[in-house]
Amino acid sequence: DAKTTQPPSMDCAEGRAANLPCNHSTISGNEYVYWYRQIHSQGPQYIIHGLKNNETNEMASLIITEDRKSSTLILPHATLRDTAVYYCIAWAGDSGGSNYKLTFGKGTLLTVNP
Amino acid sequence: GAVVSQHPSRVICKSGTSVKIECRSLDFQATTMFWYRQFPKQSLMLMATSNEGSKATYEQGVEKDKFLINHASLTLSTLTVTSAHPEDSSFYICSAGGLGADTQYFGPGTRLTVL
Numbered sequence: 001d002a003k004t005t006q007p008p009s010m011d012c013a014e015g016r017a018a019n020l021p022c023n024h025s026t027i028s029g030n031e032y033v034y035w036y037r038q039i040h041s042q043g044p045q046y047i048i049h050g051l052k053n054n055e056t057n058e059m060a061s062l063i064i065t066e067d068r069k070s071s072t073l074i075l076p077h078a079t080l081r082d083t084a085v086y087y088c089i090a091w092a093g094d095s096g097g098s099n100y101k102l103t104f105g106k107g108t109l110l111t112v113n114p
Numbered sequence: 115g116a117v118v119s120q121h122p123s124r125v126i127c128k129s130g131t132s133v134k135i136e137c138r139s140l141d142f143q144a145t146t147m148f149w150y151r152q153f154p155k156q157s158l159m160l161m162a163t164s165n166e167g168s169k170a171t172y173e174q175g176v177e178k179d180k181f182l183i184n185h186a187s188l189t190l191s192t193l194t195v196t197s198a199h200p201e202d203s204s205f206y207i208c209s210a211g212g213l214g215a216d217t218q219y220f221g222p223g224t225r226l227t228v229l
Contacts, residue, residue: 043220
C-alpha cells in the first residue's frame with residue numbers, strides 16, 4: 001500500500017468546514033483513497049473512499065487531485081462529535097485475492113472547538 | 115454501513131489466564147476478518163488475518179501460539195489471548211470484509227486489562 005502523509009493535528013471551529021489534507025504521491029493506479037476516523041476508545045469508522053472522481057456522502061466530501069497525488073476530506077459543518085483521529089489510507093481493496101489488509105498511519109487529530 | 119460487533123467490550127483478568135474475544139459480522143458474511151491491537155497514543159497495528167475455514171495469517175512478530183484465532187463461520191471470528199500477561203493489556207479491534215468487498219468495517223473494540 002502507498003504511504004500517506006497527514007498533518008499530526010488540526011483545529012476547527014464548530015459549525016465551520018473542516019478540511020483535512022492527505023498526500024499520497026506514490027499511490028498506485030489500482031489504489032483507492034480511503035478515509036476512516038477513530039473517536040477516542042472506539043473502533044475506526046468508515047467515512048468515504050474514492051479512486052479518481054470527487055465523492056460525497058452524508059458524512060463528508062472527498063476531493064482528489066487530478067494527478068491523484070493528494071486529497072482533501074471535507075466535513076462541511078463540523079460538530080464537537082467530529083473530534084477524532086482521521087486516517088487517510090491508500091488501499092487496493094480486494095485485489096482478486098482473499099487476503100488484503102489496511103495499513104494505518106498516525107492520522108490527523110482533529111479537534112473541533114466550541 | 116455494515117455492522118460488526120465485539121464481545122466483551124472490556125475485560126479484566128489475572129495474569130496467566132486466557133481470554134476469548136468474539137467478533138461478529140451482524141448483517142453480512144465476512145470471508146475475511148482482521149485483528150488489530152492498539153496501545154495508548156499509538157495507531158492500529160494489524161496482528162493477523164483470518165479467512166473462514168482456514169488458518170490465520172499472522173503478521174511478523176505476533177506469536178501465533180499466544181494469540182489463537184478461529185474463523186469457524188462467515189459471521190464469527192474469535193481471538194484467544196492465552197496465558198495473558200500485563201504487557202498484553204491493550205485495545206483489541208476486529209474488522210470484517212466480504213469477498214469482493216470494497217470496504218472493511220470495524221468493531222467497537224475490546225479493552226483488555228491484565229493484572
